Amino acid sequence: MNPLCPLCSCDTHHLFSRDARRCYRRCFTCKTVFVPPQYFLSSDDERARYDLHTNAPDESGYRTFLRRMLMPMHKRIASGGAGLDFGSGPGPTLCLMFEDLGYRMHIYDCFYADDARVWERSYDFITATEVVEHLHQPYRELLRLWRCLKPDGYLGIMTSRYDDIEDFSSWHYKLDPTHVIFFSMESFLWLSQRWQADLEVIDRDIVILHKRVND
Ligand SMILES: [Zn+2]
Secondary structure (H helix, E strand, C coil): CCCCCCCCCCCCEEEEEECCCCEEEEECCCCCEECCHHHCCCHHHHHHHHHCCCCCCCCHHHHHHHHHHHHHHHHHCCCCCEEEEECCCCCCCHHHHHHHCCCEEEEEECCCECCHHHHHCCEEEEEEECCHHHCCCHHHHHHHHHHCEEEEEEEEEECCCHHHCCCHHHCHHHHCCCCCEECCHHHHHHHHHHHCCEEEEEECCEEEEECCCCC
């Protein structure tokens, strides 16, 4: 069966690239590149790979990396605001950095912090740092985040965009077998139009979507 684009649900896409392990299809509508579901790792295999991630709160290099998401959000949101870090991973760190700046933080991670109560709240901001590329159902997950965001709230997403690189076939980002979706600038434009959101491009791998007050 022909899979649907996991972002826009379009059924027209073409073979974009192939390597020894997987193939990659590109949606004609939203220009997202995705790996078809038959190549997804099992949940156990996926978890085993995430357990190897060694990033921890005391690593200064990791904190420097996360500041690229922290600071643009801090500029937009008043201290004291409520935030959710989605996909907080095995060593939640970004939430601690936000707390140091006076924000009230919640975390969610389907493997490490699977607390469904976070979906009963609403937030002034939500961050997803190096997580959306892992999502098997990205639109469903992103919509869940968007619905938890208050009007005038911000959703910050960090993921490498494939249209920013020279050559997809040699791109290191696609070598991780848990990476199954690769966004382009047009993917985010599609999303911002779908939600009537304001899109800001912060860096080659960071965008921020703003929820309009009249939503
Ligand atoms: Zn699409």
